[in-house]
Amino acid sequence: GYHSFECGGAFTTLAVAPRQCFNVADAAGTPEARLWALAVQIYSLRRAGDGPTGRAGDGGIGDFSALSQFAVKAANEGAAGLVLSPVHAAFASDPHHFSPYAPSSRQFLNPLHADPGVVFGGAAVDEAIAHLGLGETYAALERSDYVDWLAATPAKLAVLRHLFDVALPRMPDLAADFHAFRTAGGPSLDGHARFEAIHGERFRADTGQxxxxxxxxxxxxxxxxEVSNFARLHAGEVTFHAFLQFVASRSLTLAQNAARSAGMPIGLISDLAIGTDGGGSQAWSRQDEMLIGLSVGAPPDLMNAIGQTWGLAAFSPRALVRTGFSVFREMLAATMGPAGGVRIDHVMGLMRLWMVPDGAAARDGAYLAYP
Incomplete structure (x- = not known):
């Protein structure tokens, strides 16, 4: 575990680690295990409903309930786990930015993958869709061979907002669970929710912001x-974005439970992206711990002679040491919590990253070592 250590007036964080990480042999219960898993893109795991007047499906974007169903089928064929595409939080107010590898935050989830039906019950979701007149929209999105992020995002968020406004107040036990979730989320969850609320208002008013x-x-x-005052004046909107994380978290946890109950020794294997979008909630809310004005990329090589700049922000090595790696530990805990394993994208990024100043050519970057 992690401990605060004081010696002679100096403070540091002490990490007491086991000899090795929990590994495949531990999951299988035998050192000779030979396990296999499938890789899945969650947004492509489609779950159809019963049409405009029947039970809703996924609303056009693969969700965690479709993941649950697929996990059970894969477990029945002997799969030990499912390697997921990243489920990091995107930008609720701008569905154009839907890449899971350029998220707003790596600590929080994309609520578009949540199935509110497993939280509120299918009848409540169907009532919300009917009340909003979205039956035909949902049916069309679910029939489509392609994921239409621009159409599906506002539809799914509208249903979630109706559940927040109408259904949640009628369910005191669920409301209490949400309150406990929000309290446990602390300043990190509040910072993400505040960002989403502010970003939505500023971007809708002026796309240049x-x-x-x-x-x-x-x-x-x-x-x-000013940010505190905004949060006070827009408390309902901030709370709504915290609520989205609650629904997504519960939905993903149920998917992992389904995978394990079906016999998978590992279950879901999360994917941790190499960085976050510099314009997102993690870069905004944790500025003291991020490298602002620099982007993760790659140097010139045989595959790309001019190098690459990915537009992703990274943690500050000095800030990581100064804070006892708090932001990194929070991110890992969030990634590991609802999963049986973790895939780290560009894992060498834990040791060094090619960082490029904003506006500079990729070849003018440099490797930055991490502690």
Whole structure:
């Protein structure tokens, strides 16, 4: 575990680690295990409903209930796990930014993959869809061979908002669970929810304010009085975005439970992207721990003679040491929590990253070592 250590007036974080990580042999219960898993892109795991007047499906984007169903089928064929595409939080107000490898935050989830039916019950979801007149929209999105992020995102969020506004107040036990979830999420969850609320307002008013560095100066600082005042005046919107994380978290946890109950020794294997979008919630809310003005990329090589710049923000090595790796530990805990394993994208990034200054050519970057 992690401990705060004081010696002679100096403070540091002490990590007491086991000799090795929990591994495949541990999951299988034997050192001679030979296990196999399948890789799945969650958004492509489609779950159809019963049509405009029947039970809803996934609304056009593969969800965690479809993942549960697939996990059971794969387990029956002997699969030990499912390697997932990243389920990191995107930008609720802008469905154009849907890449799971350029998320708003690696600590939180994409609520578009949540199935509110496993939280509220199918009848409540169907009532919401009917009330909003989205039956035909849902049916059309579910019939499509392609994922239409631009159409599916507002439809799914509208249903989730109706459940938040109408169904949640009628379910005191569920509301209490949400309150406990939000309390446990602490400042990190609150920071993400505040960002989503502010980003939605600024971007809808002016598309030139998509990036938080284009916002009014006072709103660029997550700890400013103006941000606190915004959160107070828009408390309902901030709470809604925390609620989205609650529904997504519960839905994903149920998927892992289904995989393990079906006999998978590992179950879901999360995918941790190499960085976050520099305009997202993690870069905004944890500025003191991020490298602002630099992007992760790759140097020139035989495959790409000019190198690459990916537009992703990374952690500051000095800040990691100064804070006892708190932001990194929180991210790993969030990634590991509802999963049986983790795949780390570009795992060498734990040791060094090619960082490129904003506006510079990729070849002008440099490797930055990590502690």
């Amino acid at each position: 998509w990036h938080w560095r284009s916002w009014p100066e006072a709103l660029r600082d997550p700890h400013s009085a």
